[in-house]
Amino acid sequence: MGIGLENCVRDPKWTTIGTSRLLSQSIRQKNAGFLPIFTHPSPVCGVISGNMYLLLFILTMALSAYAAWRVRSTYNRYSQMPASSGLTGAQVARRILDLNHISDVEIVSTRGHLTDHYDPSAKRLVLSDENYHGTSVAALGVSAHECGHAIQHQQLYAPLQWRMAAVGITGIASQIVMWVPLIGMFGGALVWKWAIMIMAIGFGVLMLFQLVTLPVEFDATARAKKILAQTGAVSPGPEYDAMSSVLSAAALTYVAAFISSLGYFLYYLMQMMGSNRDD
Numbered sequence: 001m002g003i004g005l006e007n008c009v010r011d012p013k014w015t016t017i018g019t020s021r022l023l024s025q026s027i028r029q030k031n032a033g034f035l036p037i038f039t040h041p042s043p044v045c046g047v048i049s050g051n052m053y054l055l056l057f058i059l060t061m062a063l064s065a066y067a068a069w070r071v072r073s074t075y076n077r078y079s080q081m082p083a084s085s086g087l088t089g090a091q092v093a094r095r096i097l098d099l100n101h102i103s104d105v106e107i108v109s110t111r112g113h114l115t116d117h118y119d120p121s122a123k124r125l126v127l128s129d130e131n132y133h134g135t136s137v138a139a140l141g142v143s144a145h146e147c148g149h150a151i152q153h154q155q156l157y158a159p160l161q162w163r164m165a166a167v168g169i170t171g172i173a174s175q176i177v178m179w180v181p182l183i184g185m186f187g188g189a190l191v192w193k194w195a196i197m198i199m200a201i202g203f204g205v206l207m208l209f210q211l212v213t214l215p216v217e218f219d220a221t222a223r224a225k226k227i228l229a230q231t232g233a234v235s236p237g238p239e240y241d242a243m244s245s246v247l248s249a250a251a252l253t254y255v256a257a258f259i260s261s262l263g264y265f266l267y268y269l270m271q272m273m274g275s276n277r278d279d
C-alpha cells in the first residue's frame with residue numbers, strides 16, 4: 001500500500017496507496033492553473049461551468065486533504081503502539097510470504113515515510129525503514145498489506161491483473177489531461193469542443209483505473225487482517241483494532257482518489273453534452 005504521503009513521484013505500476021493519491025493530486029494541481037480554460041465559450045455558460053469547476057476543485061481537494069490527514073494521524077498514533085509478538089515488519093513479511101510459498105519476492109527497505117509498496121514487475125516488496133525495522137501494530141499492518149499484494153500477484157487475482165494491464169493507458173491518460181488544457185487555451189471554439197471530449201475520455205480512463213484499484217486495495221487489507229490474526233503476529237483486541245484502523249484509514253485515500261476522478265469525469269462529460277446540445 002504505501003500509505004504514501006510523501007512527495008516522491010512513484011511508478012503507477014506499483015500497488016501503493018501513495019500512487020493513487022499522488023496521481024489524482026498531480027492532475028488537480030495541473031488543472032488548477034487552467035481553471036478558466038474549460039469554461040464554456042459563451043459568457044453566461046462560462047461563468048456557470050467555471051463556478052462548477054471551482055466547487056469540484058474545492059470539494060475534491062478537501063476530501064483528499066481529509067483522507068491524507070486521517071491516514072497520517074492514525075499511522076502516527078499506532079506506530080507508537082508495539083505489537084506484543086515483538087516481530088518486525090520485515091520478519092512478518094517473510095513469514096507471510098513463506099506461509100504462502102512465495103520465495104521469489106525479495107523484501108527490501110527504502111527511505112522515506114510510508115513509501116511502502118509492492119512492485120509486481122520486479123517482484124519486490126519494499127518497506128519504508130520504519131516499517132521494515134518497526135515492531136508497532138501499524139508497521140505490521142502495512143507490511144502484511146503489501147504481502148497481500150504479493151499473494152494477489154501469485155494467485156493471479158483478477159483485479160490486480162486488470163490494474164497492471166491498465167498501467168500503460170493510465171499513464172497516457174494522465175499526460176493527456178495534463179496537456180490538453182494548453183491546446184484548448186490556444187484553440188478556438190472547435191478545438192475547445194474536441195478538447196472537452198478528450199478530457200472526458202482521459203478522466204474516464206483515470207476513473208476506471210481508480211475503480212479497479214479499490215478491490216485490489218480492499219482485498220490486500222482483508223488478507224492482511226486475516227493473516228495477522230491467524231499467525232498471532234497481532235493479538236486480538238486493542239492491537240488488532242489499532243492495526244485495522246490504520247489499514248482502513250489508508251483505504252480511504254483510494255476511495256477519495258476514485259471519487260475525485262469520478263467528479264472530474266462527470267464534469268467533462270456534462271460539458272461535452274452541453275457543447276453538443278449547442279450545435
Ligand SMILES: [Zn+2]
Nearest residue numbers: 001015016017
Ligand atoms: Zn496497497
